[in-house]
Amino acid sequence: MRASRYFLPTLREVPADATVASHRLLLRGGFIRQQSAGVYNYLPLGLRVIEKIKSILRQECAKANCVELLMPTLVPFELLEETGRDKVEVLFPTTDRTGRRFALGFTHEEIITDIARNYLHSYRDLPITLYQIQTKFRDEPRPRAGLIRGKEFIMLDAYSFDPDDAHCDVSYDRMWHAFDEMFRRLGLETLVCEAEAGDIGGGRNHEFMVITEAGEDSVLRDDKTGIAANAERCDIGGNYSTVGHDGIPAAELVATPNARSVKEVTSLLAVDSHRLIKTLLVRAGDRNVAALVRGDRDLNPHKLARRLGVERVAMMESSDVQRITGADVGFAGPIGLSGVEIIADNELQAQNGYVVGGNVNDKHFVNACHGRDFKVDRWEDIRVALDGDPAVSGGVLREVRGIEVGHIFQLGTKYSGSMKAHFDDGEGKEKPIVMGCYGLGVSRSLQAVVEVYNDEAGIIWPMSIAPFEVVVIVANAEDESQMKAGEKIYFDLLEQGVDVLLDDRSERAGAKFKDADLIGYPLRVVCGRGIPEGKAEVKWRHEERGEDMPLEELGSKVTNWVQNERTKSA
């Protein structure tokens, strides 16, 4: 490809809206262009990277015996109704001219399960894993940071079908390994985390995180075992012995007019927030539960749901809170509550004599003691883990930020059950197929790579997914000998199968260097002032200096370097 005939809309100035480095570089390098919030064009350079990523994913899928198909973007609404996912909030609903309802595909469990129930009837058809690479649509409440979170994005989604859990484990582990290989070849180091399953549902699941400050997820890593977990999921250890109430004065109801929030109450009563208990009322199935956490902590609703053995908990409506506590939201407390199961965070055992809501408007108790003024039905770990918290292993949890580039799930029979995707087990019994699903963010991974590989001057692509492997710059496009030499190298490299761009634009040399650094080609060849002596400069993007090389050996040497890099990431 000749740059003079290509599309390289690089920007000298930094677009004001981009705050994350990788987002800025992708915009400046002319890889992507925003169309609207969370919606992007992939310009030619960006598309090249996307296609290279896809190609690596396909190769690894093939190694793992996964079979590619392509499902529709228009998902019939009735299928989502079968699994209850017609209520999912990020759905993009639409209708055809006859009024028939669809949703733009946000993930394809329903369609793939529909395919399974139509074609997979026998244990002889299993196991099998099918996958696609496709644009997904999710009406995200807050798109951010370019391709990190968008309303549409490119994703690989794979689905495994097995006769039982043991086989599913095998499929799961095989895909886990395939993901490891994919990320390795993209140049991404990932930390695998235990995670929450969210609306996808199911049981065992793991996230693949690229650790970087620009990430939007919080990951906690046990410094003793190295095991990591998403903050939504992370368990907290520590041994707590219950502190008694000796010497603590009797609980006393005090006036706290209009003080509802932790901040308002603690500043009014002049106490630290860790001396206050937040009482959060939730519905868990048909049960009413009061969850107690320290004033300076956050309840983790996922964890609470898990402790209670339900799929999810929902914060109570304010009318229900009033009915149960007799007071407005903001004044709930554990003393005198009835018909409510009280579950308290472990950490609360370590102190006593708290400030709690009075279950009367504008009143709170001080010196409230568990074991004296109110009874805790269960002590559990129900709060959001923080940096420095004790790990279950006895180590300490340390927080890092991460970009979630992959998420794999064991679904069990969640979809096959509700959609009746059954198979004959060979002994005359019909059973639901055991499923797994595996998502890898293609566009998000692209940006994660940029986030990890860049410097002040621009992007530094790994050879495996660089938009071009080599750029050949003709320093002065009007100098015939330079242009001739550049074209010769260009055609030689092309012939050797190297992915090369010839920068023959009539820009000044400096501008072409700046563009090359910004765009981030791994290797740069410059045909310039060395040409009269039969030499050109070769330079790696990640190195400070290049070296002059005789033209005769340049082609084969560069080809070798490229091929070496390729095998490293093959």
Added chain:
RNA sequence: CGGGGCGUAGCGCAGCUUGGUUAGCGCGCCUGCUUUGGGAGCAGGAGGUCGCGAGUUCGAAUCUCGCCGCCCCGACCA
């Protein structure tokens, strides 16, 4: 959805507080000459519904109201 910020040429910005001729600047773009290894110099030029709509006023980029869009923080997140 809550909080904050922004919307003026392709990009980055000034002007708005205190309304007043033809709305500026830098980069980019076009033409010419010179230059040609780290985003060149000089000269000339094109490019604007000042986000949209109402209102106030003799007069609105500027003041008021409504709407729309974009960014950041939070909530949410498959």
